[in-house]
């Protein structure tokens with residue numbers, strides 16, 4: 174089994190194909206990380222490409238070859254943050270969520286106001302991924318990134334703390350408040366019932 | 374412990390990063406505290422919901438290839454990877470190549486010498502009198518090669534020697550060699566000057582440049 178360390182050594186001694194193997198290994202997780210963070214497929218592809226180009230150019234500077242994936246996630250995260258700044262995206266505040274509830278009904282065919290809506294209708298009309306993406310965009314960035322890393326990339330709290338350069342208890346606390354905030358949003362949208370089934 | 378203090382433990386437990394003692398403490402609290410129990414239940418449900426959102430394929434295979442534009446950088450990069458004797462040999466070859474580029478070139482053709490300082494733009498090759506012999510030049514060339522060979526031999530014999538010292542010695546030798554070359558040339562120039570004034574007129578500009586070149590080299594040193 175060629176591990177990342179081996180491939181990095183190979184690449185550093187001039188084997189470009191080794192880098193491609195790293196790309197093929199990591200492009201799916203990195204893409205999904207960026208996608209959930211940024212919420213836009215095309216933009217996510219664009220950032221993923223930038224991420225690997227950046228990695229390609231600076232891999233020789235990576236000292237600890239065992240820490241390739243945290244390093245790669247860090248590059249992806251920085252690019253995402255730059256993009257958010259550039260595009261002046263902001264996370265939705267609670268009032269925005271309310272606006273979204275009222276204005277975007279036609280787009281998403283969601284009746285979001287009350288909990289007593291027929292939830293199965295939602296299931297038929299909506300794609301769960303789209304709804305969760307929307308929900309994720311409503312919570313603060315610092316909580317969103319922790320939730321993505323924990324839920325979808327199976328990182329340990331220590332690893333997340335390492336990438337985000339924050340104390341581990343801060344990370345756990347962000348996770349807690351992030352989940353709590355997501356729960357509130359999903360509840361508003363009538364998506365908090367565990368028995369709902371969605372077509373993916 | 375207050376209720377707030379159990380939040381972090383809930384996170385530890387939710388993602389199986391909890392120690393057995395902490396788990397026991399958390400469970401004890403949850404048994405007695407309805408608020409925390411309900412909160413933990415909703416957080417767990419939310420995490421469960423998030424889990425249903427699956428990864429998708431990027432459908433985009435990135436492939437990296439070597440860029441020809443960076444070949445120069447690659448050369449230096451690969452130079453680092455080579456073994457020291459190889460590196461020395463390549464540097465020596467490069468040094469000789471540079472010498473041929475930047476120093477005066479001496480050619481022997483049809484029994485006559487011609488010289489040309491490659492730094493100057495053009496200037497036709499001026500035939501000079503037979504001031505040096507073919508043997509002199511061959512000696513020079515042989516000396517150059519011998520010098521490189523000696524350095525490599527030296528390295529093989531004393532492979533503990535510092536690279537930096539090695540290179541310094543090498544460049545000193547090269548510089549000595551270069552000065553020697555120039556000396557041979559300027560002798561030639563002098564003889565031309567004292568020889569035919571007509572030829573001097575013809576070659577005036579080139580000689581001027583040559584002297585300028587010599588001065589430049591000396592100043593550079």
Ligand SMILES: [Zn+2]
Nearest residue numbers: 376406408409
């Ligand atoms: Zn409690």
